[in-house]
Amino acid sequence: MLVIYQKASNHVPLKILSIEDGTTLKTFTQLLHRNRKVDFIEQFNEKLLVKQDKENLQIIDVRNSGLIEVNKTEFMTPSAFIFLYENNLFLTFCNRTVAAWNFRGELVTSFDDHELWHPNCNTNNIYITADQDLIISYCKVSGGGTNDADDEGSRMGSINMSNIFTGKCVAKISALDPTLMVAPRRKGDTSRSTIRSSVSDALEDITALFYDEDRNEIYTGNSRGLVHVWSN
Secondary structure, three states: OOEEOOOOOEEEEEEEEEOOOEEEEEEEEEOOOOOOEEEEEEEOOOOOEEOOOOOOEEEOOOOOEEEEOOOOOOOOOOOOOEEOOOOEEEEEEOOOOOEEEEEOOOEEEEOOOOOOOOOOOOOHHHHHHHHOEEEEEEEEOOOOOOOOOOOOOOOOOEEEEEEOOOOEEEEEEOOOOOOOOOOOOOOOOOOOOOOOOOOOOOOOOEEEEEEEEEOOEEEEEEEOEEEEEEEO
């Protein structure tokens, strides 16, 4: 666990603690550029990621102080991270785009058809599978136009599933899919809600998303307080 102390003018004191018993594993200071806002300091195992406003990303190995820098023109400050511990990668979310990076500062994956619905990333609408090979997100409908999320008259998106290693979209739930249908109710089934939603209704204003990998079902909740189940 990384403990970040109050920043001084040109450095910030840091401490790494053991999660198991709280003992101090390392105490050190990280030099900073004066008069530059700290965008983030993140820790992933032995790697420390440091980014200041208008400065390069620094990836520091806390064991030997090894330093890798990624040019500020290549790495924009993201609004959120997801660390992929199984694959030793991290995902960044910035301006509706997703990217996968390794800890050598290299861009591993850009995604073809995975433009997020929320510009500043709402991780409630993002699911990473247990094998960390797929990302499932609530996205803008590809093609823009009448489905632009900035258009108040259009609130419908799609659920996109993409391969994290290739960036390819492998499946999509979209109201534009003519094969997607609302399952009929079984006669006498009183366990289901009496509320009826169309596919388009269910894809509007999704605020939460979860994928049950055992049942192969996606659950979504929307701003109307409804939960929908997507199953094949």
